[in-house]
Amino acid sequence: MLTEETNTSSWMSRRIKNDEIVKYMDHGRDFIDDVLIERQLAEAPKEPDPRQVREILAQSMAIKDLSPEQVAVLINVRDPGMLEEMRDTALRIKLKIYDNRIVTFAPFYLGNYCVNRCSYCGFNNDNCDAQRKVLSPDEIRREISVLAGEIGHKRLIVVYGEHPKNDVDYIIESLKTIYSVRVKTRNGHGSIRRVNVNAPPFCVEDLRRINEAGIGTYQVFQETYHKETYARMHPAGTLKGNYNWRLYCMHRALEAGIDDVGIGVLFGLYDWRFELMSLVYHTQELEKRLGIGAHTISFPRLVPALNSAIPADWPYLVNDEDFKKIMLIIRLAVPYTGMIITARERADIRDEAVRMGITQMDASSRIAIGSYSGGTTDAVTVQKEDRQQFILGDTRSLDELIRDLARMGHITSFCTAGYRCGRTGKCIMDLLRSGTEGKFCKLNAVLTFQEWLDDFGSEEARKAGEPLIDKEIAQIKEKNPKALDIFMDYHRRIKTGERDLYL
Amino acid sequence: MPDGEGGYVNVNMMQAFEQLESMLESETGGPVHLVRIAGQRWSYAAGRLPLEESFDAPQRVILSPEWALLFYPGNGSDIDREQIRELFEKHAGKGDA
Numbered sequence: 151m152l153t154e155e156t157n158t159s160s161w162m163s164r165r166i167k168n169d170e171i172v173k174y175m176d177h178g179r180d181f182i183d184d185v186l187i188e189r190q191l192a193e194a195p196k197e198p199d200p201r202q203v204r205e206i207l208a209q210s211m212a213i214k215d216l217s218p219e220q221v222a223v224l225i226n227v228r229d230p231g232m233l234e235e236m237r238d239t240a241l242r243i244k245l246k247i248y249d250n251r252i253v254t255f256a257p258f259y260l261g262n263y264c265v266n267r268c269s270y271c272g273f274n275n276d277n278c279d280a281q282r283k284v285l286s287p288d289e290i291r292r293e294i295s296v297l298a299g300e301i302g303h304k305r306l307i308v309v310y311g312e313h314p315k316n317d318v319d320y321i322i323e324s325l326k327t328i329y330s331v332r333v334k335t336r337n338g339h340g341s342i343r344r345v346n347v348n349a350p351p352f353c354v355e356d357l358r359r360i361n362e363a364g365i366g367t368y369q370v371f372q373e374t375y376h377k378e379t380y381a382r383m384h385p386a387g388t389l390k391g392n393y394n395w396r397l398y399c400m401h402r403a404l405e406a407g408i409d410d411v412g413i414g415v416l417f418g419l420y421d422w423r424f425e426l427m428s429l430v431y432h433t434q435e436l437e438k439r440l441g442i443g444a445h446t447i448s449f450p451r452l453v454p455a456l457n458s459a460i461p462a463d464w465p466y467l468v469n470d471e472d473f474k475k476i477m478l479i480i481r482l483a484v485p486y487t488g489m490i491i492t493a494r495e496r497a498d499i500r501d502e503a504v505r506m507g508i509t510q511m512d513a514s515s516r517i518a519i520g521s522y523s524g525g526t527t528d529a530v531t532v533q534k535e536d537r538q539q540f541i542l543g544d545t546r547s548l549d550e551l552i553r554d555l556a557r558m559g560h561i562t563s564f565c566t567a568g569y570r571c572g573r574t575g576k577c578i579m580d581l582l583r584s585g586t587e588g589k590f591c592k593l594n595a596v597l598t599f600q601e602w603l604d605d606f607g608s609e610e611a612r613k614a615g616e617p618l619i620d621k622e623i624a625q626i627k628e629k630n631p632k633a634l635d636i637f638m639d640y641h642r643r644i645k646t647g648e649r650d651l652y653l
Numbered sequence: 654m655p656d657g658e659g660g661y662v663n664v665n666m667m668q669a670f671e672q673l674e675s676m677l678e679s680e681t682g683g684p685v686h687l688v689r690i691a692g693q694r695w696s697y698a699a700g701r702l703p704l705e706e707s708f709d710a711p712q713r714v715i716l717s718p719e720w721a722l723l724f725y726p727g728n729g730s731d732i733d734r735e736q737i738r739e740l741f742e743k744h745a746g747k748g749d750a
Contacts (some may be wrong), residue, residue, distance in 0.1 A: 329693065343693070363691015407689070408697050570695055571711055572688035572723045577697035577704075584703040636710050653710040 151180060161314040162265060162389055167353045171394045174401045174439065180394055181435040182375050187218070187427045194222035203232055207239045210482040213247065213583050215434065218427050224479050225423050225522065233475070240481040245508035247486055249588050250561040251512045251557055251595045254548065255305040256297055259283050259519050260308060260324055266309035266390040268373070269383050269459035270419065270452060272540060273311055283519045286316045290327045292523040298340040299333025301514045301522075301548050302600065302606035304564040305344040307369065309517075312350035312389055318359055321349060325363040335605040339436070339651040344566035346412070350389070351399035357406035366569055367445050369412035370399045374419040375428030383419055400436055400444075403471070409575025410445040411436070412490070418452025418467045422476055430483050446488035447480055449473075453494060453540050470499060474506065479508030486582035496543040497554075513551040515542060543566045549611050552602075556614035561622060563595035564602055567652035589630055593637050593653045596622045600644050666720050669745035677737070682727030686711075690719055701723050716741050 172178070195202070206220045210351040216224075227233060232311040261284030264273045282482070285293065297303045306328065310316040325345055333340045346366040360368070374380050377393055384390040400411045412526075413432055415425040427446060437443040445543060451468050452460065468476070468537060480489060489508040491500055516522050546554070552562045568578055573587065581587035596619055602614045623641070627634055633653065668671050670687040677685045678701070686700030687692060711723040714734045 325692075361694075362691045364694040407691070407696065554668070570693055572686050572695045572697045572721075574694070574696045577686065577700075577702060580703040586704055633710075 154424075155361045158265060158314055158557070161317070163166055165353075165389055165407060165557075166392055166395045170353055170402055171398050172501065174398045175394075180339070180397055180615060182377070182428050183252050183398065184377060184424075186425055187431070190218055190427065191225070191406070191423055194219070194226050194564055196226055196545055197228075198223045198226050198232070199478060200232055201337035203227055204235070207235060210243060210485050211239055211246075213243070213485045213585070215437075215485075216430070216483040218430050218434075220233045220236050221425075221430050221479060221483050222426055222481060225426065225475075233478075233577070236478050236482065240478045240507040243485045244509065245479060246585060246586060247582055248509050249294050249592055249595075250560045251565075252504060252560050253308055253488075253506075253565065254303070254306070254551070255510060255512050256301065256303040256305045256522075257309060257515050258293065258297065258328075258518055258522075260290070260314070261311055261316045262519055263313035263315045265313050266311075266388045266496040267385050268390060268649075269385075275388075280520075284320070285324070285520060287323070287327045289520055289523075290324055291331055293520065293538055294328055294331040294342060295333050298342050299335060300606075302335070302564075302602050303514070303548070304340075304566055305346070306340060306342055306364070307346045307512075310349040311420045316349075317357045318352065321360055322363045325360075325365065327502065329364065337604045338601065338644075338647045340605060341650075343650065345570060348412075351396050352402070354402045354406045357403050357408055361406055361408045361469060365408065365412040366566070367412045368403050368408045369414070369416035369446070369448065370396065370403075370449060371416060371450070372396055372428075372432070373416045375415065375432070376420040376424055379420040381620060397432075398434075404436065404440040409442055411442075411567065412446040412448060412488075413444045414448030414450065416450050416452055416492075417473065417476060418464070420466050422466070423474055426479055426483075429480070433487065435483055442579060443484065444487055445488050445578070445623065448492070449476055449480065449485065449491045450494050453543075471559055473499070477503055477506050477508060486579065493542045493546075495543040496542060497546055500544050501554065501558070504560060506556065511551065513546055513548040515543075515545075519544065549606070549608050552607070553614045554610050556611075556618050559618075561599055561618055562602070562615075563591065564598035565591055565652070566598075567594045570652070589633070590653055592626065592630070593602060593633055596626070597637075597640055597644055597651060597653075600641060601649060604645065630636055665701060666716075666741075669741055672703065672744055673740060677722075677724070681724050681730060681732065683725040685725070686723040688721050688723055690715075690721055695721060695723075714738065731743040 202223060206216060206223060210216060262273045262280060263284055264284050265275055267274045267276050310321055328342050328345055344366040344370060348369040351370055380393050403411050416430055417425060433444040451473055489509055490510040491503045491508045493512050555562050573581060600619055603612050607615060625635060643651060673715045674685055684701045684704055688695040689698050711725050712732045714722040714737050716738060725740060
């Protein structure tokens with residue numbers, strides 16, 4: 151009989167398919183040219199001419215991608231006045247494309263087994279203090295009952311480690327379980343309507359199977375694009391140690407029919423300037439080679455993990471000012487792409503990020519395995535370092551976040567209509583670029599926000615949210631009269647308890 | 654779009670759509686999209702972009718467990734779903750092949 155260790159080794163040896171890397175490479179070279187990027191950074195003007203910066207901002211405002219050279223110019227902007235202009239442009243772009251909506255979601259960790267040994271991660275295989283667990287179907291159902299039935303989430307990012315216990319069959323079964331849960335609420339019912347997946351890189355065949363399960367976005371972060379740092383953080387001989395298997399994961403995903411893909415960097419592993427340039431190269435490569443760029447970009451910032459090998463004085467840790475600049479430049483460089491800031495960050499940083507063009511935020515987040523249904527409701531004390539990948543910086547409940555966003559004039563959207571209406575891949579990209587998607591989104595944002603207020607909102611949230619809905623409806627009347635009849639019909643039906651009506 | 658060798662796009666359905674798209678557009682006065690169904694997900698596969706002014710609720714016609722059409726009728730007309738399904742069966746063959 152084979153031991154578990156032998157089975158795991160055999161499973162690992164079958165994972166990486168070299169031909170599914172090389173076929174996308176250009177004469178054996180990948181698309182991250184370290185030397186070129188370092189040169190572009192070195193050659194960018196140290197004190198950029200305001201006229202040049204304004205030309206770049208005008209290009210962003212016209213919803214056109216920036217070149218890596220232009221990104222290098224923005225990286226060097228230090229003048230407070232120019233930074234303010236960048237900030238103003240970023241917000242205007244966000245409002246032009248996405249209006250005043252923030253889409254919300256919850257992270258859902260299904261297991262923390264992992265065969266990798268990433269030196270910054272609390273789940274790394276060498277961390278003997280981590281309590282390992284993978285959720286059973288019943289445990290998943292209990293978690294979803296809280297997420298969809300008590301908190302009111304409609305959208306998740308589900309997170310899987312790289313391990314035979316969380317392999318493709320488990321992923322598919324867990325997705326089916328998540329989508330199957332329906333919970334009675336105050337005035338209707340709750341369910342999860344879109345499941346985005348954060349998982350390890352897979353081969354095309356596995357990705358095709360995952361796609362068939364009806365996922366939202368498939369998300370894999372490169373962590374660092376800098377090859378030397380990558381090798382240092384991800385030991386050779388581990389699955390994650392293969393830089394190019396990860397780098398070409400989204401090429402394979404798009405080939406497998408997953409047409410909404412999310413990329414990201416764990417900022418703080420290497421110089422943020424290099425990583426930012428690489429993100430731009432990555433999204434441009436996907437656009438050029440496969441016709442569809444990144445649907446979302448995430449930019450988690452490194453925080454210490456239990457037993458992590460990253461010292462507190464690590465030279466590449468990103469301070470708040472640089473982190474804000476990163477967000478601004480991403481918004482300007484890929485103006486139509488969704489930007490996700492998670493509760494890793496403190497509430498004050500996230501509130502500021504709303505004014506810099508981010509589009510998605512999580513709330514009521516729990517990242518310890520099984521912690522949504524696991525007892526205490528106190529989000530701060532529930533954080534368990536031995537059971538979660540990192541410690542959260544923003545522990546606000548969804549109700550609190552919604553109130554705070556409403557005070558800032560932002561409507562919280564639970565819309566999941568796009569991917570159920572064919573607005574995916576190239577279609578959604580074109581709709582975003584042309585500013586048309588906003589017309590659908592506004593309608594669906596109001597409908598889903600009304601659902602949430604009626605089913606889950608506290609009295610304070612309803613007080614903050616209802617005037618916002620009235621304002622939105624007035625805008626729909628003025629700017630989108632063609633859609634008014636059907637929208638008002640749906641709105642009336644939602645008020646009487648119907649759920650999941652979308653346009 | 655990814656297609657061809659090892660790709661996911663069903664050639665018969667794509668070809669049928671290419672043949673019928675203009676006719677369907679002129680009858681309904683707006684863009685028509687072919688989408689591929691995977692669970693809850695309806696992925697865009699083909700059809701005119703961008704949908705500049707089309708913010709009406711799209712009308713759905715399910716062709717098979719795997720394929721559907723989305724109509725954004727410019728003239729507000731209701732779609733004759735049976736007629737469209739028959740048309741696609743004729744051009745692409747029955748089922749998903």
